[in-house]
Amino acid sequence: MRGRSRGLACARLMMAANERECRWLASRGSITRFLALIDGRWGIQFGAYERGDVMAERAAYIENGEAKAKELKVITTGDTQTEINAAVAKLNGEG
DSSP states (O other): OOHHHHHTHHHHHHHTTOHHHHHHHHTTOEEEEEEEEETTEEEEEEEESSHHHHHHHHHHHHHTTSOOGGGEEEEEEESSHHHHHHHHHHHTTOO
């Protein structure tokens, strides 16, 4: 399954009322994100619980010419929005 499709898996499962699977994914505790440098600031482009999915998505950005490798960064954070925002703010020199 391609990275983007898997990244949406939890949302699809919720729509299908399979809450048990979503709770299992959320209980994993950390999520890997890839960020792109846009106008001098890091911003999230994609995230998944499986690092391989994130790396595949990153590779697709490079292969498609959407970004250069030096403009992309992969990080791992907790899965709450507060933890994600804090990690991105720190990279942007705000935290």
